[in-house]
Amino acid sequence: MKRTVKAALCICMIALLTGSVFAAGQREPEAQQVTFFHYFSGTLAGGIEELVTEFNQENPEYRLSHTPLDHEAFKTSIRVMLTGGNPPDLFSYWAGAQVQFLVDADRIAPIDDVFEMYELDTLFSDVVLQATEYDGEKYFLPLTQHFAAFFYNKEVFDQAGVTPPETWDEFLDVCEQLKNSGVTPIALGSRERWPAQFWLDYPLLRTAGPEYRAALMEGTASYTDPEVVRAFEMWKELVDKGYFVANANAYDWAEAATMVGTGEAGMTLMGSWFMQLDDEIGWEAGEDYDFFPFPEVDEDVPLAAVGPIDGVVLARDARMPDAAKQVLGELAAVGPQTTFNIGSGALAPNLNVSEDIYNVLQLKVKEYLDDVPHWAFNYDLATPPPVADVGLDAFARFMNQPDNYMQILADTEEGKVRALEEGDEL
Amino acid sequence: MDKKGVVVQFLALPFAVYMMVIIIPFFQSIYLSMTDWDGLSHFYNFVGLRNYLQVFVDPNFSKALIHNAIWVGIYLLFPTILGLLLAVMLDKNIRGAVIFKSIIYLPMIFSFVIVGMIWNFIYEPRLGILNLALEAAGFEHLTQAWLANPDTALVSVVVAAAWQHTGLCMILFLAGLQSVRTDLIEAAEIDGCRKRQVFFNVVLPQLKNTTIVVVSLTVINALKSFDIVYIMTRGGPFRSSEVLTTLMYREAFQNYRMGYGSAIANMLFLIVLVIIVIYFRTVMRKDES
Numbered sequence: 065m066k067r068t069v070k071a072a073l074c075i076c077m078i079a080l081l082t083g084s085v086f087a088a089g090q091r092e093p094e095a096q097q098v099t100f101f102h103y104f105s106g107t108l109a110g111g112i113e114e115l116v117t118e119f120n121q122e123n124p125e126y127r128l129s130h131t132p133l134d135h136e137a138f139k140t141s142i143r144v145m146l147t148g149g150n151p152p153d154l155f156s157y158w159a160g161a162q163v164q165f166l167v168d169a170d171r172i173a174p175i176d177d178v179f180e181m182y183e184l185d186t187l188f189s190d191v192v193l194q195a196t197e198y199d200g201e202k203y204f205l206p207l208t209q210h211f212a213a214f215f216y217n218k219e220v221f222d223q224a225g226v227t228p229p230e231t232w233d234e235f236l237d238v239c240e241q242l243k244n245s246g247v248t249p250i251a252l253g254s255r256e257r258w259p260a261q262f263w264l265d266y267p268l269l270r271t272a273g274p275e276y277r278a279a280l281m282e283g284t285a286s287y288t289d290p291e292v293v294r295a296f297e298m299w300k301e302l303v304d305k306g307y308f309v310a311n312a313n314a315y316d317w318a319e320a321a322t323m324v325g326t327g328e329a330g331m332t333l334m335g336s337w338f339m340q341l342d343d344e345i346g347w348e349a350g351e352d353y354d355f356f357p358f359p360e361v362d363e364d365v366p367l368a369a370v371g372p373i374d375g376v377v378l379a380r381d382a383r384m385p386d387a388a389k390q391v392l393g394e395l396a397a398v399g400p401q402t403t404f405n406i407g408s409g410a411l412a413p414n415l416n417v418s419e420d421i422y423n424v425l426q427l428k429v430k431e432y433l434d435d436v437p438h439w440a441f442n443y444d445l446a447t448p449p450p451v452a453d454v455g456l457d458a459f460a461r462f463m464n465q466p467d468n469y470m471q472i473l474a475d476t477e478e479g480k481v482r483a484l485e486e487g488d489e490l
Numbered sequence: 491m492d493k494k495g496v497v498v499q500f501l502a503l504p505f506a507v508y509m510m511v512i513i514i515p516f517f518q519s520i521y522l523s524m525t526d527w528d529g530l531s532h533f534y535n536f537v538g539l540r541n542y543l544q545v546f547v548d549p550n551f552s553k554a555l556i557h558n559a560i561w562v563g564i565y566l567l568f569p570t571i572l573g574l575l576l577a578v579m580l581d582k583n584i585r586g587a588v589i590f591k592s593i594i595y596l597p598m599i600f601s602f603v604i605v606g607m608i609w610n611f612i613y614e615p616r617l618g619i620l621n622l623a624l625e626a627a628g629f630e631h632l633t634q635a636w637l638a639n640p641d642t643a644l645v646s647v648v649v650a651a652a653w654q655h656t657g658l659c660m661i662l663f664l665a666g667l668q669s670v671r672t673d674l675i676e677a678a679e680i681d682g683c684r685k686r687q688v689f690f691n692v693v694l695p696q697l698k699n700t701t702i703v704v705v706s707l708t709v710i711n712a713l714k715s716f717d718i719v720y721i722m723t724r725g726g727p728f729r730s731s732e733v734l735t736t737l738m739y740r741e742a743f744q745n746y747r748m749g750y751g752s753a754i755a756n757m758l759f760l761i762v763l764v765i766i767v768i769y770f771r772t773v774m775r776k777d778e779s
Binding site for chain 1: 528529530531532614615634635638639640724726727740743744745746747750
């Protein structure tokens with residue numbers, strides 16, 4: 065009896081083993097898993113979920129596994145992972161000074177070969193291509209391009225009898241008329257500080273020009289220069305006249321956007337991610353709201369557009385660098401770029417993406433960006449992070465103490481010098 | 491196996507875990523505080539005590555330290571005293587005492603994140619219950635953006651934290667009151683002491699050990715507060731509610747100054763250590779005398 069049991073067990077074992085061998089022989093090659101951490105979450109999620117699903121369906125040889133985190137959690141997590149030597153293969157980041165910091169720290173790897181293999185240089189505009197290159201090498205694959213402008217409530221403008229202004233004087237008139245009609249002209253939610261940055265970016269770009277602004281961002285110009293003082297005085301004029309919503313530092317950008325949506329305020333200077341609130345506010349782009357670029361102030365100064373370009377970088381310590389590079393190449397293609405940018409309010413960096421995916425406002429943004437001669441990253445992406453921290457504090461402080469602007473600028477300059485000195489000592 | 495061997499075996503694993511998550515990171519943090527590491531680079535330099543020297547000249551550090559001192563002051567004054575008063579009141583067999591105790595203790599079950607969010611709604615400038623209540627009571631001139639005004643932001647955050655902390659103080663004092671000798675109270679009453687005299691001269695001295703625990707916890711909680719500040723103001727507006735923990739986070743994780751952030755963390759540790767040591771020594775000296 066015992067013998068019979070033993071024999072049966074042996075047969076079972078052999079059957080199991082041979083079966084698994086045959087099964088292994090028939091099994092399809094295992095997909096290579098590429099990990100991707102990013103901050104495209106919440107109201108800024110765009111079409112990331114669809115992008116990943118579609119990518120995995122169309123590229124069965126890879127399995128793109130993505131982890132969305134909120135902005136602040138992302139910043140901390142990615143740094144811990146990078147320094148711990150256990151980073152994701154790919155992660156999202158902000159083009160400009162933030163990517164430069166990672167390049168300087170040798171935490172991300174160049175992807176020139178991806179650009180070469182997939183001929184990516186032909187897919188992007190010059191502005192976007194500039195955002196991909198750091199210290200002469202390509203490090204950044206752009207996924208989305210946003211643009212900051214005035215988004216306004218059409219009904220409120222109609223009721224006040226005003227039209228989008230083209231010059232600064234016209235802009236002041238519009239504000240005055242909105243105020244007279246009982247509407248707060250400008251909503252600003254600077255609780256998180258960054259929404260106020262566009263109020264230095266644009267007045268400075270429109271009066272001192274892109275070159276001076278670049279010098280300020282690099283630290284070679286001073287915050288006490290007459291150019292910066294003038295930009296702050298333009299901003300102050302609006303505050304003094306009561307054109308801004310009261311207690312701007314109490315609200316975040318979405319609350320400010322909602323004020324425009326409800327007609328409590330006329331407009332807000334914000335990035336094109338404003339359009340991602342359509343469902344929450346319950347209105348339609350082009351129908352209920354529209355945008356106009358920051359008005360011209362000095363006609364001799366060339367126009368410049370401001371905004372962030374978000375994208376993906378490859379970790380230096382990536383576990384699957386080759387597969388990750390393949391993924392990067394695929395992410396630059398029309399399909400993924402289309403999927404990600406539908407409904408995000410952004411423009412897809414890939415020039416071959418069909419315009420059919422854009423709403424009427426995005427088409428207007430595209431048209432404007434095609435004509436505008438200069439592009440600049442917004443303040444916190446254009447200047448080194450420790451300096452940006454000083455500047456962002458200054459903007460929030462200005463909204464609270466506008467009369468103190470000269471002291472604020474002096475303090476900002478002092479903080480900038482200290483931050484840069486400490487950076488040099490590293 | 492002898493008894494000692496068993497003890498060692500049982501302690502080995504927890505000790506190893508403690509070493510890994512507390513002791514080693516603690517010494518690592520001391521080492522990092524003496525470097526100029528940006529938190530990302532592969533290489534960094536040993537800078538000795540430079541970060542610590544910088545702490546003393548950094549206006550943001552002194553500002554945050556003052557804010558922490560204000561926090562400790564308010565925390566010691568209100569939740570502690572209020573907790574004691576509530577405990578004394580609810581220790582008696584009054585009707586509904588259990589319900590009151592539960593209500594007052596309820597905030598303790600929430601995390602600071604939830605508390606912060608609740609109070610964010612309360613402080614909301616247009617629709618917040620605080621401003622609406624002030625308006626309804628005819629104090630319209632007092633309404634303001636509590637968290638956006640640099641003059642009120644810090645106190646507003648501390649009040650929110652104190653709301654939660656009061657429940658803890660009350661529970662601890664209630665536990666302490668259980669061990670108060672009632673025969674001494676009765677003797678004092680027979681001797682003709684007034685209620686106030688009984689409380690200050692008989693009850694309070696017997697609550698000394700509980701008070702030590704409450705004060706220590708209060709000081710430590712006040713100095714280590716981070717989450718509620720982060721949720722409510724992130725240290726703003728423009729650093730007006732910045733405390734040492736948020737400054738440490740800002741420097742280490744936002745400004746890429748991990749070395750300096752570590753120095754701030756260690757300074758905070760030293761401050762807590764000094765306060766607690768002074769406090770305990772004072773209490774013990776009084777005990778001996």
